[in-house]
Amino acid sequence: MNLFGKKRLAIATTVYWVLLAYIIAGLVWWFIDLQNQNRQMTDYKLQELRKDDPAYESRLNAIFAEADLKTAQHIGEGSTFLLLILVGALFVYREVRRQIRLQLQQQNFMMAVTHELKTPIAVTKLNLETLQKHRLDEQRQQKIIQAALQETGRLDTLANNILVASQLEGGEDTRSKELLDLSPLVQRIIQDLRRRYADRKWADDIQPDCSILGDPLLLEMLVSNLAENAIKYAPRESVITILLRKEKGHTLLQVKDEGPGIPDEEKKKIFNKFYRMGQERTRSAKGTGLGLYLCRKIALDHKATIKVTDNSPVGSIFTVTFKTPKA
Numbered sequence: 001m002n003l004f005g006k007k008r009l010a011i012a013t014t015v016y017w018v019l020l021a022y023i024i025a026g027l028v029w030w031f032i033d034l035q036n037q038n039r040q041m042t043d044y045k046l047q048e049l050r051k052d053d054p055a056y057e058s059r060l061n062a063i064f065a066e067a068d069l070k071t072a073q074h075i076g077e078g079s080t081f082l083l084l085i086l087v088g089a090l091f092v093y094r095e096v097r098r099q100i101r102l103q104l105q106q107q108n109f110m111m112a113v114t115h116e117l118k119t120p121i122a123v124t125k126l127n128l129e130t131l132q133k134h135r136l137d138e139q140r141q142q143k144i145i146q147a148a149l150q151e152t153g154r155l156d157t158l159a160n161n162i163l164v165a166s167q168l169e170g171g172e173d174t175r176s177k178e179l180l181d182l183s184p185l186v187q188r189i190i191q192d193l194r195r196r197y198a199d200r201k202w203a204d205d206i207q208p209d210c211s212i213l214g215d216p217l218l219l220e221m222l223v224s225n226l227a228e229n230a231i232k233y234a235p236r237e238s239v240i241t242i243l244l245r246k247e248k249g250h251t252l253l254q255v256k257d258e259g260p261g262i263p264d265e266e267k268k269k270i271f272n273k274f275y276r277m278g279q280e281r282t283r284s285a286k287g288t289g290l291g292l293y294l295c296r297k298i299a300l301d302h303k304a305t306i307k308v309t310d311n312s313p314v315g316s317i318f319t320v321t322f323k324t325p326k327a
Helices: 003-048 056-133 138-170 182-196 216-233 291-301
Strands: 178-181 201-206 211-214 239-247 250-256 305-310 316-323
Touching: 003 056, 056 138, 138 216, 138 291, 178 182, 178 216, 182 201, 182 211, 182 216, 182 239, 182 250, 211 216, 211 316, 216 239, 216 250, 216 291, 216 316, 291 305, 291 316
Parallel strands: 201 239
Antiparallel strands: 178 211, 239 250, 250 316, 305 316
């Protein structure tokens, strides 16, 4: 969250607590005023009471009983109002903070999308202009075309992430699940990653016949996003490892990197929509904050779990656990 966002949230929080304190003070003042009125009425009735009245004791007890009943009523009503105020205040406080944080995250998302769009568009435009203006040999032409295709692929991935995230969140994705072997799908993705990121070091251990119920397009997006996330944060000379293995009743997909790792307090937040660690203006890693959110949504859509743990000695391990379908 940037400095302006923190200042805005601090102002809203301060105003909120001042208003809440004013409301509670008003409630306390109302209680004190009613109690003063109750005492005044009791004193007035006691002054009207005559000691030589044969029913003096019974009337005296009735006056004190009525005063005690009024006090109990005031305490009960005041406690009820106070409880309702506190419950409502807590709900409003959480919703206001959530809305402000969501708005700031959306602003960060728009900034990130702008950066993500500008770079591939600029690179692709430059490559096409180079091809148009210069006569290049076949090898250089193919290299420039490959770079343009890679940037176009980035745009396609970004568009697909936004579209699928919207569909999954709105419950509009109605694609049915089918029994499929996850092993060749993951192997195909690894081959594509090796081709697209030839300067990266890849390791894999893919067990055969890892069958699950799922949608191949969503699963391909899940694996690709986890790998892209590792690429963003892991050093260029480090190894990115992708594992797929069967366990009793489950199929485990793991993507390991040797990056800086994720602090414990951030491990749950990173799967939130638009959430990215650090400041949008100063972070160097590219992204929109949708990749890991989309991974979690796809995992949930497949009745799977996703979690992140620490790699040894450094880095992170993202693990997706699928249930093995019954025969």
